[in-house]
Amino acid sequence: MSTLNDNFLTAYKRLTDSFVPLVGEVNGYVQSTNGKQLRPQLTMLSACCCGLPSDIDADHPLFAITAAIEILHSSTLIHDDVVDNSDTRRGKPSIRSLYGNKVAVLMGDYYLAKVMQTLNKVDNKEITAIVSEAVIKMSEGELLQQQQNGIYMEESDIYMTIIEHKTASFMSACCQIGSTLATDDAMLRNQARLYGLNIGIAFQIRDDILDYMPESVTGKPQGNDLREGKCTLPLIYALKNRNNKEKILALLKEKPLSDTNLHTVIDTVSQGGYLNQAANTLTLYIDRARKALEALPHNSYRDSLYDITDKLKPIIR
Amino acid sequence: MSTLNDNFLTAYKRLTDSFVPLVGEVNGYVQSTNGKQLRPQLTMLSACCCGLPSDIDADHPLFAITAAIEILHSSTLIHDDVVDNSDTRRGKPSIRSLYGNKVAVLMGDYYLAKVMQTLNKVDNKEITAIVSEAVIKMSEGELLQQQQNGIYMEESDIYMTIIEHKTASFMSACCQIGSTLATDDAMLRNQARLYGLNIGIAFQIRDDILDYMPESVTGKPQGNDLREGKCTLPLIYALKNRNNKEKILALLKEKPLSDTNLHTVIDTVSQGGYLNQAANTLTLYIDRARKALEALPHNSYRDSLYDITDKLKPIIR
Numbered sequence: 001m002s003t004l005n006d007n008f009l010t011a012y013k014r015l016t017d018s019f020v021p022l023v024g025e026v027n028g029y030v031q032s033t034n035g036k037q038l039r040p041q042l043t044m045l046s047a048c049c050c051g052l053p054s055d056i057d058a059d060h061p062l063f064a065i066t067a068a069i070e071i072l073h074s075s076t077l078i079h080d081d082v083v084d085n086s087d088t089r090r091g092k093p094s095i096r097s098l099y100g101n102k103v104a105v106l107m108g109d110y111y112l113a114k115v116m117q118t119l120n121k122v123d124n125k126e127i128t129a130i131v132s133e134a135v136i137k138m139s140e141g142e143l144l145q146q147q148q149n150g151i152y153m154e155e156s157d158i159y160m161t162i163i164e165h166k167t168a169s170f171m172s173a174c175c176q177i178g179s180t181l182a183t184d185d186a187m188l189r190n191q192a193r194l195y196g197l198n199i200g201i202a203f204q205i206r207d208d209i210l211d212y213m214p215e216s217v218t219g220k221p222q223g224n225d226l227r228e229g230k231c232t233l234p235l236i237y238a239l240k241n242r243n244n245k246e247k248i249l250a251l252l253k254e255k256p257l258s259d260t261n262l263h264t265v266i267d268t269v270s271q272g273g274y275l276n277q278a279a280n281t282l283t284l285y286i287d288r289a290r291k292a293l294e295a296l297p298h299n300s301y302r303d304s305l306y307d308i309t310d311k312l313k314p315i316i317r
Numbered sequence: 318m319s320t321l322n323d324n325f326l327t328a329y330k331r332l333t334d335s336f337v338p339l340v341g342e343v344n345g346y347v348q349s350t351n352g353k354q355l356r357p358q359l360t361m362l363s364a365c366c367c368g369l370p371s372d373i374d375a376d377h378p379l380f381a382i383t384a385a386i387e388i389l390h391s392s393t394l395i396h397d398d399v400v401d402n403s404d405t406r407r408g409k410p411s412i413r414s415l416y417g418n419k420v421a422v423l424m425g426d427y428y429l430a431k432v433m434q435t436l437n438k439v440d441n442k443e444i445t446a447i448v449s450e451a452v453i454k455m456s457e458g459e460l461l462q463q464q465q466n467g468i469y470m471e472e473s474d475i476y477m478t479i480i481e482h483k484t485a486s487f488m489s490a491c492c493q494i495g496s497t498l499a500t501d502d503a504m505l506r507n508q509a510r511l512y513g514l515n516i517g518i519a520f521q522i523r524d525d526i527l528d529y530m531p532e533s534v535t536g537k538p539q540g541n542d543l544r545e546g547k548c549t550l551p552l553i554y555a556l557k558n559r560n561n562k563e564k565i566l567a568l569l570k571e572k573p574l575s576d577t578n579l580h581t582v583i584d585t586v587s588q589g590g591y592l593n594q595a596a597n598t599l600t601l602y603i604d605r606a607r608k609a610l611e612a613l614p615h616n617s618y619r620d621s622l623y624d625i626t627d628k629l630k631p632i633i634r
Contacts, residue, residue, distance in 0.1 A: 020457050022464040079426060082399075083419040102400040102463055105422060106456045109396060112426065113452035116433050120445040128437040135430035139423045140337050146419055147339040 001304075004044050004054055004062075008037075011063035012070055015114055026095060026107050030074050033092050039073050039174045040066035042308075046178025046192045049301035050185075061122045062181055068118040069174060072131070075111035076138060076170075078104050083142070084228075127177050134173035141165025150229040152249060154239045159232065160201070163208075168200025191295040195305065198289035202312045205282045208232035209275055209314065212266055217315070223262045226252070233281060235265075237274040244268060279314035286312055318621075321361050324375045325354075328384035332431055343412060343424050347391050350409050356390050356491045357383035359625075363495025363509045366618035367502075378439045379498055385435040386491060389448070392428035393455060393487075395421050400459070401545075444494050451490035458482025467546040469566060471556045476549065477518070480525075485517025508612040512622065515606035519629045522599040525549035526592055526631065529583055534632070540579045543569070550598060552582075554591040561585060596631035603629055 016027045043066050048054050056062060078095045080086070082104045087097040096104040112135070119128045145162045153159065175196030179189045210218045211225045212234050225232050231239075239245045248268060251261040269275065286309050293309075296302050333344045360383050365371050373379065395412045397403070399421045404414040413421040429452070436445045462479045470476065492513030496506045527535045528542045529551050542549050548556075556562045565585060568578040586592065603626050610626075613619050 018457055020461045020464065022460050023457060076426075079422050083422050101418070103460065105396050105400050105425075106459050106463065108422075108426070109393075109429065110453060110456035110460065112429050112433075113449055113456060116429075116436075116445070117449035117453060119433075120442060120449055123442060125437060125440060128433070132430055132434035132437055136427060136434060139427035139430060140335055140340065142423050143339050143420065143427065144337045146423065147337065 001044065001054070004048075007058045007060075007063045008040055008044065008066045008070075010058065011067035012040075015064075015067045015071055015118060016111075018110075022099075022103070023107070023110065026099065026103065029095070029098070030078075033090055034070075035090055037070055038308075039170065040070050042171060042174040042196060042305075043069055043178040045301045045304050046175040046196070047182045048178075049296050049299060049305060050179040050182035050188050050192060051297065052178075052182035061124065062178075064118050064122050065124075065127060065177060065181070068115045068122075068131070069177075071111045071118075072115045072135065073170070075108040075115070078111070079108040080142075082108075124180075126180055130173045130176055130180070134169045137165040137169035141167070141169070145230065148231070152231050152239055152252065153236055154245070156233060156236050159236055163201055163204040164197070167204040168197050171200035171203065172196035188296060191292045195289050195292040195296075198285045198292060199309060199312060202282050202285040202289060202309070205233055205278060205285065206312055206314065209234060209278050209282065212269055212275055213315075223266055226262055226265060227257055233278040234269045234274045237277045238269045238272055241272065244272060282312070282314050318361065318371070321365075321371055321379075324377075324380045325357055325361065325383045325387075327375065328380035329357075329387055332381075332384045332388055332435060333428075335427075339416075339420070340424070340427065343416065343420065346412070346415070347395075350407055351387075352407055354387055355625075356386050356487065359488060359491040359513060359622075360386055360495040362618045362622050363492040363513070364499045365495075366613050366616060366622060367496040367499035367505050367509060368614065369495075369499035378441065379495075381435050381439050382441075382444060382494060382498070385432045385439075385448070386494075388428045388435075389432045389452065390487070392425045392432070395428070396425040397459075399425075441497075443497055447490045447493055447497070451486045454482040454486035458484070458486070462547065465548070469548050469556055469569065470553055471562070473550060473553050476553055480518055480521040481514070484521040485514050488517035488520065489513035505613060508609045512606050512609040512613075515602045515609060516626060516629060519599050519602040519606065519626070522550055522595060522602065523629055523631065526551060526595050526599065529586055529592055530632075540583055543579055543582060544574055550595040551586050551591045554594045555586045555589055558589065561589060599629070599631050 013031065016023070018024060018027075044062065047062055052062065077089060081089055081094040081096045082101050086094050088094055094104075095107060115131065119131060122128075141162050141164070144158070145166060148158060148162070172193050173196070176189060176193040179192035183189065208225065210220065211223065211232065213222065215222050226235070235248070238248060248265055251265050254261050289309050290306065293302055293305055296305075330348065333340070335341060335344075361379065364379055369379065394406060398406055398411040398413050399418050403411050405411055411421075412424060432448065436448060439445075458479050458481070461475070462483060465475060465479070489510050490513070493506060493510040496509035500506065525542065527537065528540065528549065530539065532539050543552070552565070555565060565582055568582050571578050606626050607623065610619055610622055613622075
């Protein structure tokens with residue numbers, strides 16, 4: 001993977017050239033605070049697993065596409081931080097906290113336009129369709145979540161629609177794109193897509209469980225979702241119990257939510273076994289992702305895709 | 318133009334279908350507060366002027382493209398209102414003031430993704446390249462303006478770069494796209510592009526002059542640019558005079574800027590003849606736009622494009 005990674009990074013750095021010094025400055029900061037680059041990795045691993053040779057030339061479309069995917073991911077994170085008023089991202093100041101909301105909104109738009117331009121140069125209609133559909137789904141998922149804010153549900157169907165759209169659609173798109181670059185086999189492409197979809201769902205459920213766990217365990221403030229009026233899977237399961245429901249809804253009525261009420265809700269959800277119940281659902285999606293992998297060719301890239309599912313295992317139980 | 322307009326509106330309404338009720342609600346509001354739809358008009362007029370028959374079928378790519386252009390324009394306005402903290406747009410509440418910054422950022426992204434998807438379906442590589450370059454230039458222009466905030470310039474070169482990017486690039490793209498749909502003649506396409514570029518520049522200079530004029534004349538609050546630290550053409554011309562420069566910079570040092578200082582700066586610029594000087598520059602760009610039209614075929618569509626330049630005439634003098 002090391003040559004693949006080098007070629008991806010070269011394409012990524014080349015993509016965001018601009019005559020505006022401020023754009024160069026923000027680019028430098030974004031690049032210096034990059035995360036795991038999970039989405040380009042998913043794309044490259046899916047491609048190689050499905051038969052794309054790992055020694056392809058540096059000008060193979062895979063690299064421009066993975067660069068566009070990482071830029072797209074940066075764009076969504078920068079806009080998410082505006083949307084959520086977040087001052088930190090990966091433990092460092094967010095773009096909005098360093099440069100203000102104006103620059104953050106504009107840089108996200110600039111990145112989106114660069115994605116459009118790059119995909120147009122690559123000129124693969126199928127792949128552009130997958131990416132644009134993923135961007136539409138991500139915003140629809142976030143907007144649906146926004147619409148459902150403060151609505152406490154007992155059924156998980158709308159929650160599942162939200163997370164499939166806002167999180168899983170992008171990971172699914174990455175795996176679908178990788179396989180599309182490697183093979184015409186519709187079954188392989190579909191299995192790669194399903195793998196991505198299921199790890200995306202698992203990824204978000206895990207994140208939503210972690211929000212109920214203490215900062216000492218997760219490194220993130222506890223209870224953000226509850227404070228923001230987001231009803232996620234552990235709460236949905238807890239609300240199915242009529243006794244819990246009345247108690248929890250009464251506690252959540254308080255505006256703004258006090259720490260006392262917040263922690264009583266968290267304890268009720270946790271002690272009622274609902275984090276475990278959500279963890280069982282998470283395990284179900286990990287199993288589905290692994291099942292999808294079984295239909296792909298067995299090689300070291302498939303092993304790496306399998307290893308990613310290992311990292312999604314629930315940290316409780 | 319009436320059938321053209323009908324087909325455009327049908328394509329426009331179809332473009333933003335979503336399963337998320339909130340998206341539908343915002344769409345309805347955006348459509349009910351639409352402006353002159355100048356950019357789709359420029360595209361259609363340029364196309365017909367350069368030889369596209371006006372009785373083309375409703376499924377001609379022109380309509381999906383003009384619909385995408387209007388959606389793109391909505392996206393930039395919705396994000397602009399977040400960037401500028403504006404509570405009104407065209408005399409009505411802005412999306413951010415009605416639904417909050419979160420929904421505004423996400424709706425703008427949703428619209429941008431719809432633009433990408435629509436252009437991919439149209440599958441005209443040349444046109445997608447023109448649009449994506451325009452979106453990149455618009456964000457670069459806004460970011461450059463942001464970077465120059467509070468910097469008071471005596472030369473107009475950076476100002477011209479800003480307005481060419483943030484405003485003129487889009488109008489230029491519209492005219493270039495229209496002509497590209499109509500003809501392979503590179504000279505005609507270039508003249509259409511130049512027409513759009515020059516009316517775009519004129520449009521922004523006019524807007525910047527109007528900011529120095531009383532609300533009773535323009536219907537908009539006076540002096541917003543000065544309050545926000547934007548150095549536009551009338552001020553640049555005033556700062557070239559050494560005596561003015563010291564006086565104006567001293568007045569603008571006050572934070573926040575008082576109404577007294579604001580009006581003293583406005584009076585200095587206005588009474589020094591610098592609005593007239595900026596109006597002369599505006600006239601120059603109108604003349605260039607008209608000159609560009611002369612090379613296009615003479616027909617009723619060219620007359621309509623000419624009429625648009627009439628509306629850009631300076632309102633002072």
